[in-house]
Amino acid sequence: MIEPSYYLSNIVQELKPSGIRKFFDLAAGMEGVISLGVGEPDFVTPWNVREACILSLEQGYTSYTANAGLIELRKEISHYLKNLTNIEYNPHNQVLVTVGGSQALDISLRAIVNPGDEVIVIEPSFVSYASLVTLAGGIPVPVQTTGDMEFKLQPEELEKAITEKTKAIILCSPNNPTGTCLNKKELEMIAEIIEKYDLLVISDEIYAELTYDEAYTSFVSIKGMEERTILVSGFSKGFAMTGWRLGYIAANPEFLNAMLKIHQYSMMCAPTMAQYAAIEAMKNGKEDVIHMKKSYRQRRNLFVGALNDIGLTCHVPGGAFYAFPSIQKTNLTSEEFAEQLLMEEKVAVVPGNVFGKSGEGFVRCSYASSLEQLQEAVRRMQRFVESRT
Structure with a gap:
């Protein structure tokens, strides 16, 4: 008998499994659970997008595409980004279609990180950032933010947090898990530091379509940041296409060529039929995005207002579909709160500490659920909070 741990990578053995998955698995085995933990839209992918996929299959488009993706899709992405960021990316050498935003993040980091390089991660942060930096051979350096x-x-x-080893910073606005958006002035202050210390930025803009109170500002649109920024995004959140696993990267040609080499050897290309669906989403999906955005805004206003009413203090998130309320008044840790709420009231939330040290004392709640479910969830949470205070 072999000892598998002897053969496994030390880096992989030391990686912690996703803290989000733990609560998904617990909730999956229970009946009557209202899940506020899932980080995906509750909308089905619009019919015209699904139909485009079906048509591509009927027409026999089942072969590999170019490694970088269908040129028609890359042209649509370039046009879309021009309208969003006012930056014109050449679809032939500055746009790469990936298997979801997660792969885009992975190969972006692997393309720029040398062993020992430091990459700054703003916490609370999406759970994969620090782990992907580690897998790329780098050292994640957390920078804390606060609820106040x-x-x-x-x-x-x-x-x-910047040292002589710092290579890059990962930004995410709107943010997962907090929903926080950074405006143009705030991004400009960050840009000054990026330029001062000659750093790169990986800008995760997967929630760019879902901002509610101010016009969206992409980091690449800040003066001097286009050449320093690797823009990562995709179709999962704004276009309700999570299961299609389709994302993209936009960056200067040298960076993109390096990422393309990794993509060629690890993935070949993104799924062909998903790419045809994405072309339709880019061309004719604007009205669906507007409809979903309007619905999320309504849910946000109801849900965040209700959380504050029951004493779970929560700032109004400017984007995405997450609320990040404080649970400190209950004198429970984030994990205790999430576990006990699930077991006693059958409401699934994600403990804030899985997103980093500064997430302790908070929980992430997704309001990508129906208004009826959100209202019932708040009723159950109110009972729970009152029993603890």
């Missing part, structure tokens, strides 16, 4: 500042990155905190 609505989890907005403070420039002085960023500057304090």
